[in-house]
Amino acid sequence: MEVRRLRSTERGSPEWFSGAVLLAARPEGESLLLVRFAPGARTAWHAHPKGQVLYVTEGVGLAQSRGGWARLLLPGDVVVFAPGEEHWHGAFPDRFLVHLALQGGKNGLLGGEGAGGSLPGGPRGHPNFLEPSAKYPASRARAIMRSGV
Template sequence: MRVSRLPQPSTAAPSEWVEGAAWVDEIATPEGQSRFRVDSVHFAPGARTAWHSHPFGQVLYVTQGAGLVQSRGGEVHSIRAGDSVRIAPGEWHWHGASPTTFMTHLAIQEVADDGTEAERGAPVTESEYTADTAAPPLR
């Protein structure tokens, strides 16, 4: 057993992955035979990821605030504290804060044997992000 003490230093999310300001706190990293990674990601209002996919999928659990999530070709959905989002392996998607509210979520994914966590695509444009400001809740 290994006990880690939080808080560890927050790191700014890389600008090639995120539009706007976001910070990442590592909760768990792959170790030994485990391939699971868990991060707490805190998005400023208007911040969002680029389009991306994960080889084994991803689970998001919103811990604070309100945000948006979209799969390629699907509707933009509102998410808020307490919501959980399951993203299928290889599914292209983006997620981030709402235009006016901070949002924090846990991002949980399995890392491939070669260390790959995600494949990054194009940035989410302003028109994609604001496509539906009255996004339906995810249910």
């Protein structure tokens, strides 16, 4: 048996994340990362040449692939992004999110798009903009909150 220690916990770079994000740095050469998002924090649009798998451990989040609708993420959900698939992921506006990320290869920011300050997808009215209340009505959000997720 071998035990590998995490090197440190680091703040996510503003180039890659908006809001408060903490990364549990993995041992050199490993492809597993523990990521903690404060409410409303998220990644920039990015892709992974060998794909990415997220395993949600705590909280409530959102994930979106370019051109698609954002999807609600709950504990136990597994999200699989195909190699090169453009996407973002992060915490629901008023909930924390923790996930494990397994990925291969170097990440790539897309089109010079940093994380910015608002949810990705363009301004309100843009076809890909996510208005969480439109996809997940207030009653659904309240049910999630009551469930203790």
